[in-house]
Every structure is written in C-alpha cells, then in structure tokens.
Amino acid sequence: MFEEGQLYSAVTTQDDGTVTVHLADNHPGLHDEAYLARRGEIAAAALAHEPGGPVPVVQYTDDEHGIWRTVCAELAPKHERYAHPEFLRGKEALGLPAERVPQLSEVTALLAPLTGWSYTCAPGLVPLRDFYGRLGRRVFSSTQYLRHGSQPLYTPEPDIIHEVVGHGNQLASPRFAAVTEAAGAATARLETDEAVKFVADVFWFSMEFGVMADGPDLKAYGAGILSSYGEMDEFGSMEIRPLDLVDMGTLNYDITAYQPVLFRAASVDELEDVVGSFFATVDDDLAARLRAQAPASV
Template sequence: MFEDGQVYSPVTEHRDGTVQVHLADNHPGRDDPDYLARRGQIAAAALTWDRAVGEPVPTIGYTEDEHEVWRTVSAALAEAHARHAHPEYLAAKAALGLPADRVPQLAEVSERLAPLTGWTYIAAPGSVPLREFYGDLRQRTFSSTQYLRHASQPLYTPEPDIIHEVIGHGNGLASERFARITEAAGQALTRMESEEAAKLVADVFWFSMEFGVIYEAGPSGARELKAYGAGILSSFGEMEEFREMEIRDLDLADMGTLNYDITQYQPILFAAQDLGHLEDVVGDFFATADDDACARLRREAEDRGLVPERV
C-alpha cells in the first residue's frame, strides 16, 4: 500500500549540489535526520548518473541496517508469496534467485534478469515522467528507485522503494509471459497521441500488472484467487487482505476509467480467469490499442454509467 498521494517523494537538487527528498508527513522517516540525509545521498547518485554516455548504473554502499530491512521484508514476503502468489510469479521468482540476505545492486538484478527475459534495470531518484517510464518499458528497461523504507516499520512503506521495484516487479519480469505484457504496455502508451488515451493505458496497467489477480485451480480443484500484481506482492498487508476486496471480471472500459485512491488498499480488483485470459484481454489490448480504441472504451464507460459523461 502506498499512502503518499504523490506516490514518490519529490526531490529537489540545490545549487550547492545537495539533494533533498521531501517526505510526506505520514512517512516514518520524516523526522529522522539520518534517514533524510541518506535518502538525499541515494537520490543524488541517480541524479548525477549520466545514462546517455553509458555510465554503469550507480552502485549504492548499503548499510547493515538497510540489509536488515531487506532481510526482514524478504522473509515475510516469501512466506506470504507461498500462500498468495500465482504459480507463474513463483516460478519466475525461483528462476531469478534474488538474494534474501542483502540488498542487490540494480546491476546485479540486470545480470540475473537479462538472460531470462532480456530486461534490465536503471536507476531513478523517484518519480519518472509517465511517457519516459513507459518508453523505457517498451525497450524492456525498468526504472527503479534504490532507497529502502524506514527501518522502524519494515513491513510498511508510504511510497514505492527498491523492495517494491525489485521483489514486486523484478520477479514478475523474470516470467516471459508477464514480461511480454509489460513490454506491450510500454509500446501502447508511447503510441498514444492524447494524454487521455495515455492515462487510460496507464490505468489498465495499474489494475493488471500493479494490482492484478488471477484465478487458479487449487489442490482440491476449487478455484483460488492468486496475486500477480507487483503492488500486492510487495505488500505483506495487502496480500493478507486482497481476497476480501470486491473482485470484478476483466473489463477494459472499467479498468481504464475507474477512479482509485492510491492512499488505501485497492478496494476493487480485476481478476483474469487464468493466465491465458489475461494475455487475451490485457495483453492484446496493449498490443493493438490506439487513440481511437481508447476513445471507444471511454465512450463505453460513459454509456454504462461507469464515469460521468463529458459536457
């Protein structure tokens, strides 16, 4: 769950070269000067990194406290993944083999991921402009933060951190099937000319690759709801709650126009009947959508009363 309405904390680069990260009032590290300084150092590494000339992705010298946060969260999430994650994600996670005892460098994540699906990771200080972020996705490149949540509350974060970016998204990107859908999302958004169409694509991505769920046949033959979205699979609390939410069938018009509050657990989730169904509906939409298709979905949503009609 991300409780900061801006998702990523804003970053300011001052004339003297120092970098300041502006944490939300509800952030556990808001009044911790050491944490604030550390966040500034890590953001500065990404800001000064010159991607254009091919510099290596910044290496962060993580502290023992930061490694301990990673260890604590990795152990808690592993137990929850065994119960709640979709088998495709679990198989990809096993193939990627991220370390559980220390924070991996982004270069190491790329070294493990590239042979599996061709994806690589690059560094970002925080928020990345929408079209830039999706433009990288279309090249199988994921922009990731490098900071960790505050040590006082390791199972809680008010913003996406490296745990979300790597354990949530990175493990999923080790699946070629999830990797193809994510790449197609990047291609789709960068095709869009209007900002309204781009937002619709991003919202479908939100309710699929960030907060998506899939039905899977359980040991008894009964269908069980499993998570594959990175926002769920990087949140111990959300994994314990997602089955209690309102579960709707995949519906592109609804997914692309539904208002959602990023400050709360998602109360409405969209479930695929199986992985093939996700590929057929969401994957095909990303592969073929254009501005006209997004406009038709918007009109459909209006006709069905899902969103107010524009005047």
C-alpha cells in the same frame, strides 16, 4: 484514475547542489534527519547517472540490509500461499538474494538471461511517458532507497523492495514480461496524455494489482500486492470483478489505501488475450472510445 507523481516523493536540487527528498506527511521517516540525508544521497547518485552508463552502486548499510532481510523473510511464506504459480516460477528462476539488498546491476545480470530485461536507476518519479517508454525497451526504472526502518513492512511509496521483489520476480516470467513490454510499447503510438493515462490505469489494475484464478483459488500476480505484507492478507476480501478494460482504465482509486476493487483474470491466457492484446493494439482513438463508455459515476 492514476495521476502522475502520486506514487513518489518529490526530489529537488538546491542551489548548492544538495538534493532534497520531500516526504509525504504520512511518511514514517519525515522527521528523521539521518534518513532524509540518506534519501538525498541516494537520489543524488541517480540524478547524476548518465543514460546508458553503469548504474550507480549504493553502499548499503547493515541496517538497510536488515530491512531487506526482514521483508524478504516475511514475504516468502505469504508468496507461497498467495502468489500465482506463474509469479512463483519467475521468482524461483530469478533467485534474488534474500539476505542483502542487491545492486540493480546484479538484478539485470540475473534477469537478462531469462527475459532480456534490465534495470536502471531513478531518483523517484519518472515522467509517465519516459517510464513507459523504457518499459517498451525492456528497461525498468527503479528507485534504490529503502523504506524507513521503524516500519519495515510498510511504505507509502515504491522503494527498491517493491521495484525488485515485486516487479523483478514478475519480469522473470516471460509471459508477464511480454505483457509489461507491450504496455510500454503502446505509449510510443499514443499522442494524447489521456490515452497514456488510460494505458497506465489498465496497467495498474493488472501488472500492479492484478489477481488471477488458480483452479478454485484466487491468487495474486500484481507487483503491488506481492511486495506488500499487508495487502496480501486483504486482497481476497476485496470486490473482485472480471477483466473489463473500460472499468480498469477509468475507475477512480486511492493509491494510499488497500485497493477495494480488483480485477480477476481467469488465467494467464486470458490476461494475454484481454490486457496484452489491448496494449499491443491500442491507439488514441481506441482509448478515447473506451473512456467514453465509462459510466458517469466511475
């Protein structure tokens, strides 16, 4: 199951005010002092951000714009091939720039007229209840840094490409945006951490790594798949199961590898009926009952 803190590098503030980002051992930027300093600079700006205030502007470098440009160019044809039409409609409506990294305030300006969502900044990890609580208010907490330039098509952690290209285009669909909002609103009703994690795991296997039928074809709508160059080539060969809330909320998985098990919605209607309705009605008792139905080996 999802464990809070798995997805993001730890961020600490030293006694002298210096912000340090602690990258994982498999991170391609681990020994790049310039990259580490840049990550600390961007994280510091997010840490200093006052809630409700203007989102910090990051002056992206030519190299950072180049990473964004490269990834967008490589993802575009894969989206046309692998993305569900509902995601593609959102992408077309949003119209993100492909040649440069947008500021989060720009993403908000594009997104708000479509679905009422906005973006705020995060240095990295946002506590689970805070992250989902903001989703319930139609606010997406996004990192602002970019992946290391040595491997532009790979990142071991969510960066602004994942947060904006993956989730931003998804949130431009009113239907996907409503399911995401319902997941966030659910946490306000939940008292136990176990119930919150159950919701987060169902979210993982739907809005992050969900697949969906498109006639006879299997397409992706999850932000984790559609922001990953490699994952788009692999998802069709994974074990595909029908939507199952017990399975989705309790299945063990490794976030550092391609997801070997994915859950297929027959349509957006089914996603709304099964996952959206669950988010809209779940309470601690329901989450506990569903968890108790999981096989011991899950």
